[in-house]
Amino acid sequence: MTKASQTDQSATRALNRDDLVEASVRVDPELRRRSELLWEDRSRPTRGPKPAFTPDDVVQAAIRIAEADGLAAVTMHAVSARLGYTTMAIYRYFPNKDALLDAIVDAAMGSPPRAREPRGDWRADVARWSHAKRAMLCARPWLAELPFVAAPHGPNWLSWVEAVVEPLSRIGLNPVDTGEMLSVIDGYTRGASDTAISLARARARGTSDAEWTAAVGADLGRAIGDPRFPAFAALITAPSGGHPRTMEESFDFGLQRVLDGIERFVESTTPYAEKPERAAKPAP
Amino acid sequence: MTKASQTDQSATRALNRDDLVEASVRVDPELRRRSELLWEDRSRPTRGPKPAFTPDDVVQAAIRIAEADGLAAVTMHAVSARLGYTTMAIYRYFPNKDALLDAIVDAAMGSPPRAREPRGDWRADVARWSHAKRAMLCARPWLAELPFVAAPHGPNWLSWVEAVVEPLSRIGLNPVDTGEMLSVIDGYTRGASDTAISLARARARGTSDAEWTAAVGADLGRAIGDPRFPAFAALITAPSGGHPRTMEESFDFGLQRVLDGIERFVESTTPYAEKPERAAKPAP
DNA sequence: TGAATTAGCGTACTACGTACACTGTACGAG
DNA sequence: CTCGTACAGTGTACGTAGTACGCTAATTCA
Numbered sequence: 064m065t066k067a068s069q070t071d072q073s074a075t076r077a078l079n080r081d082d083l084v085e086a087s088v089r090v091d092p093e094l095r096r097r098s099e100l101l102w103e104d105r106s107r108p109t110r111g112p113k114p115a116f117t118p119d120d121v122v123q124a125a126i127r128i129a130e131a132d133g134l135a136a137v138t139m140h141a142v143s144a145r146l147g148y149t150t151m152a153i154y155r156y157f158p159n160k161d162a163l164l165d166a167i168v169d170a171a172m173g174s175p176p177r178a179r180e181p182r183g184d185w186r187a188d189v190a191r192w193s194h195a196k197r198a199m200l201c202a203r204p205w206l207a208e209l210p211f212v213a214a215p216h217g218p219n220w221l222s223w224v225e226a227v228v229e230p231l232s233r234i235g236l237n238p239v240d241t242g243e244m245l246s247v248i249d250g251y252t253r254g255a256s257d258t259a260i261s262l263a264r265a266r267a268r269g270t271s272d273a274e275w276t277a278a279v280g281a282d283l284g285r286a287i288g289d290p291r292f293p294a295f296a297a298l299i300t301a302p303s304g305g306h307p308r309t310m311e312e313s314f315d316f317g318l319q320r321v322l323d324g325i326e327r328f329v330e331s332t333t334p335y336a337e338k339p340e341r342a343a344k345p346a347p
Numbered sequence: 348m349t350k351a352s353q354t355d356q357s358a359t360r361a362l363n364r365d366d367l368v369e370a371s372v373r374v375d376p377e378l379r380r381r382s383e384l385l386w387e388d389r390s391r392p393t394r395g396p397k398p399a400f401t402p403d404d405v406v407q408a409a410i411r412i413a414e415a416d417g418l419a420a421v422t423m424h425a426v427s428a429r430l431g432y433t434t435m436a437i438y439r440y441f442p443n444k445d446a447l448l449d450a451i452v453d454a455a456m457g458s459p460p461r462a463r464e465p466r467g468d469w470r471a472d473v474a475r476w477s478h479a480k481r482a483m484l485c486a487r488p489w490l491a492e493l494p495f496v497a498a499p500h501g502p503n504w505l506s507w508v509e510a511v512v513e514p515l516s517r518i519g520l521n522p523v524d525t526g527e528m529l530s531v532i533d534g535y536t537r538g539a540s541d542t543a544i545s546l547a548r549a550r551a552r553g554t555s556d557a558e559w560t561a562a563v564g565a566d567l568g569r570a571i572g573d574p575r576f577p578a579f580a581a582l583i584t585a586p587s588g589g590h591p592r593t594m595e596e597s598f599d600f601g602l603q604r605v606l607d608g609i610e611r612f613v614e615s616t617t618p619y620a621e622k623p624e625r626a627a628k629p630a631p
Numbered sequence: 632t633g634a635a636t637t638a639g640c641g642t643a644c645t646a647c648g649t650a651c652a653c654t655g656t657a658c659g660a661g
Numbered sequence: 662c663t664c665g666t667a668c669a670g671t672g673t674a675c676g677t678a679g680t681a682c683g684c685t686a687a688t689t690c691a
Contacts, residue, residue, distance in 0.1 A: 076534040078409075079571070082564070082568075083564060083565060083568035083571070085560060086557075086560070086564055086565065087564075087565040088561075089558050089561045090558060090561050090562045091554070091558065091562065092563055094562050095508075095562075095565070098562075098565060098566055107422035121575060124585050140576055171457060173428055177560070187543065191392070206610055207494050208494045209490050210492050210548075212540075215562075215566055216563075216566040216567065217566075218569075218575070221566075221567075221569070221570055221575075221579065222576070224576075224579050225575065225576045225577075225578055225579045228578040228579045229578040232581070232582065237585075237588055238581075238582055238585035238586070238587070238588070239440060239587055239588055239591065239592070241582060242582060243592070243597055243600050243604075244382065244599055244601075244604075245582075246539055246542070246597060247535070247539065247601040247604055248432060248536075248537065249535075249539075250535050250538030250539030250540075250541070250601065250612060251384035251534050251538055251539075251605070252533045252538065252539075253533070253534075253538040253541070254533065254534030254535055254536065254537040254539070255530055255533075255534030256534075257534070258530070259536070264494075265442055270375065273370075273373060274373050274374060274375065277370035277372075277373045277401070278367070278369075278374045278375065278378050278379075278382075278499075279376055280367060280502075281367060281370065281371040281374055281379070281382060282382055282499055282500040282501075282505075283500065283505075284366075284367035285386060285505070287363070287367070290504075291502070291506060291509065292505055292506070292507075292508075292509045294382065294509055294512040294513040294516050295505065295509045295512045296509050296525060297516070297522075298512055298516065298525060298529075300523055301522035301593025302522070303522070303523055304521055304522070304523055307523060308523070308527070313527055313530060314530075316527050316528055317528075317530055317534065319607050319608075320527075320528075320531055320605070320609055320611075320612055321531065321604070321605055322607065322608070323534070323607070323608035323611045323612065324603075324604035324605050324607035324608030324609070324611070325604055325608070327604075327607045327608070328604055328609060339453070344596060346545050
């Protein structure tokens with residue numbers, strides 16, 4: 064149906080360094096440069112005047128501005144002014160604003176919380192990760208103003224992936240299915256956090272919770288009495304019954320359903336026996 | 348933990364028109380105006396010269412530009428030029444660019460595919476909806492460049508919700524839990540579509556699939572050999588085994604797990620008996 | 632027929648990203 | 662020690678956004 068269905072995910076399957084070295088040549092030079100800026104050591108040359116600050120200073124200044132006044136307030140001028148320098152000074156550290164935003168996104172993600180030791184069952188560990196990621200996104204709602212899935216992936220992004228792959232790898236699924244479960248958990252976690260992120264953004268703009276609720280409710284409420292939306296109108300006008308959940312409880316409720324689904328699949332599959340060799344070797 | 352957890356979801360529970368009329372007074376006037384522009388009839392007054400085009404003409408022109416050259420190409424000048432008028436002409440139809448973008452987002456979502464008759468089991472219908480929404484998002488990857496969860500919700504947005512609430516309401520859960528399942532399905536659908544959307548965006552920019560795969564693979568591949576990412580490195584270097592899935596197959600695989608989880612919950616719950624009255628009435 | 636109202640236009644202002652040339656600084660090779 | 666080289670931060674300038682404001686002409690109602 065979609066063209067996307069014609070593309071396999073070979074990029075995330077059975078990789079090895081040789082493939083990557085060969086493949087990275089094809090990457091658009093600008094994208095490669097942006098990626099390198101996230102991973103490189105960025106050690107300064109010895110010649111010339113001493114730099115007055117570091118790339119990380121720039122990133123931290125930008126993050127503080129975003130935190131205070133939203134992503135729109137992050138202008139090259141605002142960032143440099145916060146450091147006490149002129150606009151163009153930043154261009155000695157980042158070639159353009161996109162590269163700076165890449166760095167901001169990765170830095171803002173931070174590291175996932177340390178895994179608890181001794182490791183518990185995978186379900187509890189995955190749930191902890193999911194809540195932690197949601198909390199991270201809600202704490203930095205301005206991140207949602209960027210299409211940051213498309214951005215180059217930096218070390219912090221990878222560290223979040225690592226932190227959930229670790230418990231997922233203990234489920235006993237083969238690598239392909241383990242990767243699928245990664246998509247399921249991460250997809251749910253990000254997608255189901257959007258409402259809370261939206262509220263967090265409103266709060267950051269100084270909107271009260273009541274005002275945000277009123278704004279969202281006003282739009283949703285248009286369904287009431289509108290013949291185009293009978294099922295939804297019935298849903299939101301139904302008595303809420305016993306105990307309405309908080310947003311976070313709702314998120315956890317949904318997460319438990321997702322984990323149930325994964326568990327059911329695990330129960331229906333024969334455990335995967337890991338091979339002693341871990342190098343990828345294509346079948347003959 | 349998060350402040351968000353202190354807010355309940357009263358906005359989506361047991362609403363009635365009186366609540367809404369009372370609440371909408373509190374909404375920020377600009378937000379209310381943006382919402383009204385999506386819902387109002389926008390019939391023109393009789394006095395003055397005849398308008399040369401309609402708000403919908405503006406929206407369609409903008410969408411065509413976004414489709415061709417991405418969201419960044421949608422400037423007030425580009426849109427008006429496409430209609431054959433000057434920049435400022437548009438401001439007679441939309442008070443500012445944000446309002447225009449709201450309209451673009453809602454129009455671009457379109458209507459969900461018509462429900463199949465006779466209605467099948469909820470699982471098949473929900474799965475069809477999820478695939479349709481994913482296809483819609485992939486077909487308009489430029490939508491992902493906007494934080495459109497936060498935007499005012501227009502009629503098309505509501506029609507997508509309606510289309511999935513209808514089958515979900517047939518599961519036999521109480522309204523609160525039905526609402527939770529809505530979040531689960533929609534959260535997974537949007538979150539798990541991001542990779543495909545990212546690929547679709549690359550395609551729209553003229554990037555080949557191989558180049559996109561190489562770019563993503565180059566970043567992910569940095570995990571290989573890096574002691575910080577042992578589990579993820581092991582995952583991506585593991586032999587892919589039998590049949591790697593296409594992106595859409597992966598999405599469907601995950602979706603089935605999510606539906607499994609919902610189904611398990613349904614099996615563990617006593618069916619909800621709908622009341623004959625459908626008006627919300629708080630319990631005494 | 633004029634008064635009121637509205638459509639599209641021209642001009643102008645501000646803010647932003649960034650190219651480029653300039654000045655001054657610090658290191659290292661001679 | 663010194664001078665050339667490479668680099669840091671600055672000043673200026675340009676192109677492109679969004680949009681406020683006032684003008685003119687078109688339309689219709691009183």
